[in-house]
Amino acid sequence: MMNKFYLFSKKSCGPCALVEKYFNNIKVDTSMIEKIDLEDFTDIPIPQENLDLVKKYGVTATPVLVITDSEGNKLVQYVGGMGITQNIRSAVEKYA
Numbered sequence: 001m002m003n004k005f006y007l008f009s010k011k012s013c014g015p016c017a018l019v020e021k022y023f024n025n026i027k028v029d030t031s032m033i034e035k036i037d038l039e040d041f042t043d044i045p046i047p048q049e050n051l052d053l054v055k056k057y058g059v060t061a062t063p064v065l066v067i068t069d070s071e072g073n074k075l076v077q078y079v080g081g082m083g084i085t086q087n088i089r090s091a092v093e094k095y096a
Helices: 014-025 048-057 080-095
Strands: 004-009 033-037 064-068 074-079
Touching: 004 014, 004 048, 004 080, 014 080, 033 048, 048 064, 064 080, 074 080
Parallel strands: 004 033
Antiparallel strands: 004 064, 064 074
């Protein structure tokens, strides 16, 4: 079974957009990264399953990349645009 990559982000978050742009420009398969949208500036409520993941992994800001094992246990967490972009290559090599 595979590890899971969750990227918690918001459309209104500047660093989130930078992370997204960075992912599009690097030679790493980021298709395994599941985006968890936490946008709260619209009338559309955040889906309950997204809120459940936020609670489970203790996410308090965006962007955050959480990598879990197949059982859902957190292996590592990178917080902020800098933390994510500086570590994504090695994280994919190690956990993907």
